Amino acid sequence: MAEWIEAGELASLGDPGARGVRVPGREGVPLFVVHKAGTLAAYRNACPHTGAPLEWMPDRFLDMDNSFIQCALHGALFRVGDGYCLRGPCARQSLEALPVRLEDGRIWVDVSALSRADGGSGHG
């Protein structure tokens, strides 16, 4: 069953921009939203390499050029649009995408997948 939570305004996210999203009843920052060149996506905040959170500072999920999502731990680079890892120790694996939608300029993410045990990097 879908479990939509609000993840803030699109306008305040910027383009390019990213933001960690807290989820009531969950520790830390279990997911993030990212926006670049008009593409909006949401991912579980877990690197396919070790499961670690990706950001190097709060809300800093993008690399220096704002070109790719970058894991702070070992520098893996992921495409914004589909979370595919182009370079790094988890190359050719992908971040886990979460369903995202826009409503009146606000971002909504379906977090029901977060309730499942960590699915690792298996097939979606």
Ligand code: FES
């Ligand atoms: S934990 Fe992300 S690249 Fe190693």
